[in-house]
Amino acid sequence: MHISDYSESCRFKDCKHIDEPGCAVLEAINNNTLDRKVYESYLKLRKEAWHFSTSEHEKRKRGKSFSKILEEVKKRKSNF
Numbered sequence: 001m002h003i004s005d006y007s008e009s010c011r012f013k014d015c016k017h018i019d020e021p022g023c024a025v026l027e028a029i030n031n032n033t034l035d036r037k038v039y040e041s042y043l044k045l046r047k048e049a050w051h052f053s054t055s056e057h058e059k060r061k062r063g064k065s066f067s068k069i070l071e072e073v074k075k076r077k078s079n080f
C-alpha cells in the first residue's frame with residue numbers, strides 16, 4: 001500500500017496528514033493498515049519539498065523587493 005492511496009481518500013483537500021482529526025492517513029496508521037515508516041518517509045520527503053518551495057518563494061520575494069528598492073532610488077534621483 002502506498003500513502004497516496006490514503007492521502008487521496010482523505011476528506012480534507014489541503015490536509016497535511018499530521019494532526020487533522022478524521023484524517024484518512026492518520027486513521028490508516030492507527031489501524032496498522034499503513035506502515036509508519038512509509039508515513040515517516042512521506043513526511044520527510046514533503047518537508048524537503050516544502051523547504052525547496054519556501055526558499056524559491058523567498059528568492060522571488062527578495063528579488064521583488066530589490067527591484068522595488070531600485071525603483072525608489074530612481075525616483076529619488078529624478079526628484080533632484
Ligand SMILES: [Zn+2]
Nearest residue numbers: 010015017023
Ligand atoms: Zn489527511
